[in-house]
Amino acid sequence: MAGTDRTPTWVVVGRTADGTTAVRLDDAGAEIDRRTIADLTAWVAEVESTAAPRWVWNDTPTWYDSLLVAGVRVARCHDLRLSHAILRDSASVTDATALRAAHAWDAAASDVTDVAPTLFDLDKTPGSALPDSLEDVLAEFHRQRTALDGAQDRGRLRLLIAAESAGALVAAELRAAGLPWDAAAHDALLTEMLGPQPAPGGVPRELERAATRVRDALGDPGVSLDSQPKLLRALHRVGVLAQSTSKWELSEYDHPAIAPLLEYKRLARLMSANGWGWLGEWVHDGRFRPVYVPGGVVTGRWASSGGGALQLPRQLRDAVRADPGWVLVVADVAQLEPRVLAAMAGDTALADAARGRDLYAGIVDRGTLQTRAEAKIAMLGAMYGATTGDSGRLVPALRRSFPRAMALVDEAARIGEDGGIVTTRLGRTSPPPSPQWRAAQARAGEPDATEADETRARRWARDRGRFTRNFVVQGTAAEWALAWLADLRGRLAALPPVPEADAAPRSGPAFGRRAHLAFFLHDEVIIHAPAAQADAAARAAADAAQTAARLLFGAFPLDFPLDVRIAATAQKD
């Protein structure tokens, strides 16, 4: 058995006629051996503890969810579905022909919430199921290795693939552990704002009161406040000639109906989005378990599906409560996107302004703009492509002070307007323009193009320019956050278990007695930690931030300071 004592770098898992088969590969991708696995959980646990390979599988939740339920974690994986999407489109990949031809790997994220499919579902959804046979999985893995080996900036692209895959592990673990959620505290908040929970289908007391005040002020006792056209007509009848019923436009008008209407909208939103229905559906056994979708946003940010995990209103954070004897470590990065822009562009002037805690204050200190509020709105305008209003007016001042950073986003916008593609620091590439977009541009260039053709083409070009302008910054910030998350995950997993800590059974067997990630939101994490481990967890978050910066930007002199709070609840104040 000459080959079998080589340490495997990769272990590829897939289905065969015999069941689940694992293939061990060495660093060069050569097969060491393969075996059929009867008890996958036990085998993974054993291999993980001795060899710590990178697990290669078609889709992380498909394999990892059941491992986590059994209390088994793995350190590293290569998620073929996520990696396929990156490599297929990346401008850094020299030859993506084979990957583009492998359409079966274009499948969307598996639906981890799926219950037993109904007859109707079977009827209409033919599976965009991912290939899972060992043969297909191995073939795709080799395609991806070949693409990576031939890529430009292959170190960065490898880092992106590793970070994306680590993110998939984190997403599965976040859902398995859940965010500690105090249903009684949530109920108390709802009762305080809305009144007691109404009978099913009923309207809470405070919502009804606000509605009555609005109807009285409008002199229209029957008007529906939930129907935008009806409400708008009722407002017009009393002289409020708004174009829409959005809260910021309504607040410009002076009429006795406005204040109660804004209150009504606030309460109605709370009731429908995060009321008792949401609580009953999404919080069980003291945990909120949302579905995270790594890579779900075109820029590489995560999306969520179900539960609205990434839209939790700040006002509900008081319901996020650590278990007894545990605490929450809430850490977020200050001004992540402008810092990322400074580092990407190598703009030392902007980096100088960012050094210390508050980048916007640094811009004011340099005399570029007068107030922090101006600096913030100008910086957002520069990254989003504002051309008018306060924001557009203030951008030129930034352009004078930070020409390198502004040139980077301006160039990204120009490329997008011209129909080109742009790429993040690590190699995630924007999608090309749609056929309709190209057709509109071509049409505008024809001799008989109308004014309308030209106007539309110009508008679509600028729209796309703002998209690519923002893509490079938002996408690179997402990469920074993935690197941060991946490194932090490793640091927390390496902390010693706290013997006296409650085993926190509600977080599942994979996380007992040790700090673990509980929430992630673009530039923020919440760690659930035994009280004795809170400081170590906070340090891990800060250290991981510096590691992420070094991984993406090398020695460029810019820090990524964290705001860290340690408390029993996630409420900021």
Next chain:
DNA sequence: TTCCCTGGCGCG
């Protein structure tokens, strides 16, 4: 009845 679109609003 179901499906899709829109307006509106929550998050970064």
Next chain:
DNA sequence: AAAGCGCGCCAGGGAA
């Protein structure tokens, strides 16, 4: 009614 990016979810309303 946003100006200025990226999302998901809900309710209403009209089309199918």
